[in-house]
Amino acid sequence: xxxxxxxxxxxxxxxxxxxxxxxxxxxxxxxxxxxxxxxxxxxxxxxxxxxxxxxxxxxxxxxxxxxxxxxxxxxxxxxxxxxxxxxxxxxxxxxxxxxxxxxxxxxxxxxxxxxxxxxxxxxxxxxxxxxxxxxxxxxxxxxxxxxxxxxxxxxxxxxxxxxxxxxxxxxxxxxxxxxxxxxxxxxxxxxxxxxxxxxxxxxxxxxxxxxxxxxxxxxxxxxxxxxxxxxxxxxxxxxxxxxxxxxxxxxxxxxxxxxxxxxxxxxxxxxxxxxxxxxxxxxxxxxxxxxxxxxxxxxxxxxxxxxxxxxxx
Amino acid sequence: xxxxxxxxxxxxxxxxxxxxxxxxxxxxxxxxxxxxxxxxxxxxxxxxxxxxxxxxxxxxxxxxxxxxxxxxxxxxxxxxxxxxxxxxxxxxxxxxxxxxxxxxxxxxxxxxxxxxxxxxxxxxxxxxxxxxxxxxxxxxxxxxxxxxxxxxxxxxxxxxxxxxxxxxxxxxxxxxxxxxxxxxxxxxxxxxxxxxxxxxxxxxxxxxxxxxxxxxxxxxxxxxxxxxxxxxxxxxxxxxxxxxxxxxxxxxxxxxxxxxxxxxxxxxxxxxxxxxxxxxxxxxxxxxxxxxxxxxxxxxxxxxxxxxxxxxxxxxxxxxxxxxxxxxxxxxxxxxxxxxxxx
Amino acid sequence: xxxxxxxxxxxxxxxxxxxxxxxxxxxxxxxxxxxxxxxxxxxxxxxxxxxxxxxxxxxxxxxxxxxxxxxxxxxxxxxxxxxxxxxxxxxxxxxxxxxxxxxxxxxxxxxxxxxxxxxxxxxxxxxxxxxxxxxxxxxxxxxxxxxxxxxxxxxxxxxxxxxxxxxxxxxxxxxxxxxxxxxxxxxxxxxxxxxxxxxxxxxxxxxxxxxxxxxxxxxxxxxxxxxxxxxxxxxxxxxxxxxxxxxxxxxxxxxxxxxxxxxxxxxxxxxxxxxxxxxxxxxxxxxxxxxxxxxxxxxxxxxxxxxxxxxxxxxxxxxxxxxxxxxxxxxxxxxx
Numbered sequence: 001x002x003x004x005x006x007x008x009x010x011x012x013x014x015x016x017x018x019x020x021x022x023x024x025x026x027x028x029x030x031x032x033x034x035x036x037x038x039x040x041x042x043x044x045x046x047x048x049x050x051x052x053x054x055x056x057x058x059x060x061x062x063x064x065x066x067x068x069x070x071x072x073x074x075x076x077x078x079x080x081x082x083x084x085x086x087x088x089x090x091x092x093x094x095x096x097x098x099x100x101x102x103x104x105x106x107x108x109x110x111x112x113x114x115x116x117x118x119x120x121x122x123x124x125x126x127x128x129x130x131x132x133x134x135x136x137x138x139x140x141x142x143x144x145x146x147x148x149x150x151x152x153x154x155x156x157x158x159x160x161x162x163x164x165x166x167x168x169x170x171x172x173x174x175x176x177x178x179x180x181x182x183x184x185x186x187x188x189x190x191x192x193x194x195x196x197x198x199x200x201x202x203x204x205x206x207x208x209x210x211x212x213x214x215x216x217x218x219x220x221x222x223x224x225x226x227x228x229x230x231x232x233x234x235x236x237x238x239x240x241x242x243x244x245x246x247x248x249x250x251x252x253x254x255x256x257x258x259x260x261x262x263x264x265x266x267x268x269x270x271x272x273x274x275x276x277x278x279x280x281x282x283x284x285x286x287x288x289x290x291x292x293x294x295x296x297x298x299x300x301x302x303x304x305x306x307x308x309x310x311x312x313x
Numbered sequence: 314x315x316x317x318x319x320x321x322x323x324x325x326x327x328x329x330x331x332x333x334x335x336x337x338x339x340x341x342x343x344x345x346x347x348x349x350x351x352x353x354x355x356x357x358x359x360x361x362x363x364x365x366x367x368x369x370x371x372x373x374x375x376x377x378x379x380x381x382x383x384x385x386x387x388x389x390x391x392x393x394x395x396x397x398x399x400x401x402x403x404x405x406x407x408x409x410x411x412x413x414x415x416x417x418x419x420x421x422x423x424x425x426x427x428x429x430x431x432x433x434x435x436x437x438x439x440x441x442x443x444x445x446x447x448x449x450x451x452x453x454x455x456x457x458x459x460x461x462x463x464x465x466x467x468x469x470x471x472x473x474x475x476x477x478x479x480x481x482x483x484x485x486x487x488x489x490x491x492x493x494x495x496x497x498x499x500x501x502x503x504x505x506x507x508x509x510x511x512x513x514x515x516x517x518x519x520x521x522x523x524x525x526x527x528x529x530x531x532x533x534x535x536x537x538x539x540x541x542x543x544x545x546x547x548x549x550x551x552x553x554x555x556x557x558x559x560x561x562x563x564x565x566x567x568x569x570x571x572x573x574x575x576x577x578x579x580x581x582x583x584x585x586x587x588x589x590x591x592x593x594x595x596x597x598x599x600x601x602x603x604x605x606x607x608x609x610x611x612x613x614x615x616x617x618x619x620x621x622x623x624x625x626x627x628x629x630x631x632x633x634x635x636x637x638x639x640x641x642x643x644x645x646x647x648x649x650x651x652x653x654x655x656x
Numbered sequence: 657x658x659x660x661x662x663x664x665x666x667x668x669x670x671x672x673x674x675x676x677x678x679x680x681x682x683x684x685x686x687x688x689x690x691x692x693x694x695x696x697x698x699x700x701x702x703x704x705x706x707x708x709x710x711x712x713x714x715x716x717x718x719x720x721x722x723x724x725x726x727x728x729x730x731x732x733x734x735x736x737x738x739x740x741x742x743x744x745x746x747x748x749x750x751x752x753x754x755x756x757x758x759x760x761x762x763x764x765x766x767x768x769x770x771x772x773x774x775x776x777x778x779x780x781x782x783x784x785x786x787x788x789x790x791x792x793x794x795x796x797x798x799x800x801x802x803x804x805x806x807x808x809x810x811x812x813x814x815x816x817x818x819x820x821x822x823x824x825x826x827x828x829x830x831x832x833x834x835x836x837x838x839x840x841x842x843x844x845x846x847x848x849x850x851x852x853x854x855x856x857x858x859x860x861x862x863x864x865x866x867x868x869x870x871x872x873x874x875x876x877x878x879x880x881x882x883x884x885x886x887x888x889x890x891x892x893x894x895x896x897x898x899x900x901x902x903x904x905x906x907x908x909x910x911x912x913x914x915x916x917x918x919x920x921x922x923x924x925x926x927x928x929x930x931x932x933x934x935x936x937x938x939x940x941x942x943x944x945x946x947x948x949x950x951x952x953x954x955x956x957x958x959x960x961x962x963x964x965x966x967x968x969x970x971x972x973x974x975x976x977x978x979x980x981x982x983x984x985x986x987x988x989x990x991x992x
Contacts, residue, residue, distance in 0.1 A: 192422040192430075194414070195412070197379065198407065198411065199434055200403065201437070213424035
């Protein structure tokens with residue numbers, strides 16, 4: 001039961017609210033007041049800055065070079081110690097951020113674009129096209145992804161970043177497409193879309209300019225979900241050696257650490273550091289996902305009563 | 314058609330619309346609208362009254378070209394709508410006959426400011442207005458509709474406005490096209506009582522000052538009386554009665570109209586509670602047999618009502634009803650049934 | 657509200673329900689919002705009380721407050737609800753359960769939402785009866801058939817699912833469910849709003865018949881004043897979380913004391929009598945986050961004057977009680 005007293009909820013006869021005049025302004029305030037969003041944003045910004053300007057964080061210019069003593073423990077010169085090949089772990093971590101982040105964002109973006117195209121078109125075009133697109137989505141959904149990834153990655157040659165990205169996009173778009181199709185179907189008969197049809201708008205206009213803007217929160221969630229998927233799966237692929245072992249990323253660090261039995265030989269930081277970073281990057285996407293859910297749906301927000309104020313009994 | 318004096322603005326002849334229901338095996342037809350004929354003239358408000366399942370919303374959508382009729386034809390300014398082929402022709406029709414929706418919140422896209430629909434409408438239907446002038450035109454229209462601080466209201470989002478304000482924006486969107494006929498599908502049903510009158514007065518003002526006709530679709534016969542010049546009553550897909558609003562309401566010819574009138578709670582009427590004998594609800598009309606669809610609930614039903622579907626017959630000037638008994642009472646026909654002899 | 661004018665014949669009885677100072681607050685990020693403020697009401701046995709108001713006035717919240725059905729972030733922050741002498745607000749869950757459905761039952765707005773769509777009516781009625789201690793299947797079955805007969809539904813429909821019934825039948829099935837233990841009080845939250853006008857009327861007549869036959873009291877919330885006009889003994893008019901008028905139904909219609917009530921009455925077009933232009937009530941209700949300190953209707957009132965900056969008490973107009981300074985006997989009385 002909700003007595004719609006709160007200003008701004010639909011169906012009430014209320015004095016119009018003037019608080020968020022610009023959509024952007026409202027969003028910024030919402031993000032700032034939500035703890036999960038703040039943590040996620042801070043982490044993401046931190047990682048982005050590190051990826052963009054690694055030189056600000058470490059003086060070592062070529063982290064791949066075998067330039068130091070092997071397997072040193074942490075010290076003031078090497079904050080996380082060195083690897084079995086004589087590379088500074090901290091510097092590797094810093095420079096490795098770029099690839100991990102790029103994979104996350106690019107895969108997230110491409111997979112989302114594909115999900116939107118397939119999902120929303122299936123919902124709107126209906127009929128045989130919908131059946132065909134849905135069938136295709138379902139196939140990609142049920143195929144076991146990890147074995148598929150391994151097969152594709154192995155077949156395409158251990159490879160480049162492009163192969164990894166391609167493989168992740170191909171296996172990662174179908175889940176989002178399902179969800180987007182479901183939401184687009186539920187929106188199909190909303191009055192404002194009928195209003196646009198009666199106005200005489202073209203179907204393509206309606207899909208792009210009327211439907212998609214109302215689906216932004218789901219599209220954003222799809223992006224964050226795909227990015228999270230990419231971070232973790234890319235790390236997994238690189239760990240088992242299917243990535244480009246000669247390039248530098250957190251996953252490849254894990255790979256080399258494992259091949260050199262880092263945990264057993266007293267070099268836990270070589271494993272823990274990149275593992276922790278992968279987890280943190282993944283967590284930042286997950287937190288942002290929860291946060292945007294709460295921001296767009298007030299019913300999910302935790303109510304925090306102002307401390308110390310008790311109302312009259 | 315004797316509904317209007319001069320050539321009608323819009324005329325529907327034998328309008329029919331069926332929907333397929335049921336699975337692939339047991340395909341049935343839902344008869345939403347069957348053989349409905351009416352005309353709407355210039356500068357008049359015609360109310361289309363009916364309960365759920367009467368087909369009134371389907372009629373609205375047929376006029377707004379959301380669906381195409383299964384049978385029958387709609388003539389606009391004398392020309393059939395099925396003849397509209399090109400996008401240009403269709404746009405020209407839509408620009409003359411827009412629609413206002415029932416739910417003031419759901420009919421505005423929540424992702425955009427309320428000016429969006431009006432500006433798009435201007436872009437599509439008023440090429441005479443240059444892009445730079447569209448905003449000013451939107452402000453002018455919105456001011457005409459009694460929205461204060463017109464410039465301000467256009468920049469709000471739908472959730473920031475009250476129900477009454479949103480519905481005025483809905484009318485603004487329709488007015489932006491310079492329409493001849495606005496199809497309003499239950500425009501006040503979801504508004505608070507104290508706000509409804511304002512919108513009904515607005516509709517009357519549109520007719521008087523701007524010469525716009527309105528098809529006002531509603532289940533509330535009292536509001537139909539307040540604002541309309543003529544009223545049409547639908548039941549289970551059929552048009553059962555139509556005529557000038559005072560005539561139909563003071564001297565209803567069809568038993569269903571009488572039932573509707575009896576059911577309206579009127580605070581000004583004496584406070585008495587009569588026995589309610591009717592507990593029926595409108596049927597869902599799936600693959601119906603011929604005969605009057607009201608016969609099950611009708612206190613006057615006779616044998617012929619079971620066998621022959623009544624056609625609308627003019628029983629008083631411009632006042633038509635589709636009822637065998639009413640026709641017989643007016644001396645215009647007999648309740649004869651094939652195979653029976655009646656005196 | 658012991659001094660509220662009551663319909664004849666009911667004066668001598670003890671009130672079944674006594675609500676005093678009921679206040680319901682919602683916790684929001686912007687601070688607490690009072691959806692219902694200091695609501696008072698007495699309901700006598702067998703009385704039909706209508707509560708009318710527009711969206712946002714607090715009538716449904718008040719009803720749920722009385723029935724102890726509020727969930728966070730809403731809560732009762734003040735007041736008492738005395739039912740047959742016991743305060744429902746302070747009762748434990750166990751005590752409440754004993755009272756629920758046996759003494760007080762609720763009919764919701766939309767039967768389609770309140771009935772379980774995947775279970776037959778019979779099993780839903782059985783659920784209710786077993787939850788309140790009835791163990792015998794034959795008694796349950798018999799009672800279920802009885803209540804359906806009371807509302808005019810054939811007993812074969814016990815085996816129906818909600819979607820198989822028409823809208824009006826579903827609402828009547830809900831009312832039958834509310835009657836299972838013949839409670840003393842049934843509260844109804846707009847039970848007819850989803851129905852067509854003919855079905856609405858027949859349901860209202862049915863409710864009134866049952867009430868007269870079985871003797872239960874009814875508190876009926878609606879936004880449609882004319883709907884209750886023929887059926888209620890007393891009428892309460894709410895605006896912006898407060899009661900603005902209360903009195904016998906006939907008197908409220910014939911001699912409305914509050915300008916808002918008058919405005920509402922004037923907003924109904926009539927199907928009889930002359931066709932006159934009407935004006936409705938311009939403006940919107942106030943934002944309850946920050947309600948005005950004086951009379952909450954003042955901003956929209958055609959009779960506003962300087963005393964309206966002070967919140968009015970309920971004054972006796974001779975016909976009803978109205979919260980409007982126009983009826984203060986003197987300036988001093990208003991300023992008190």
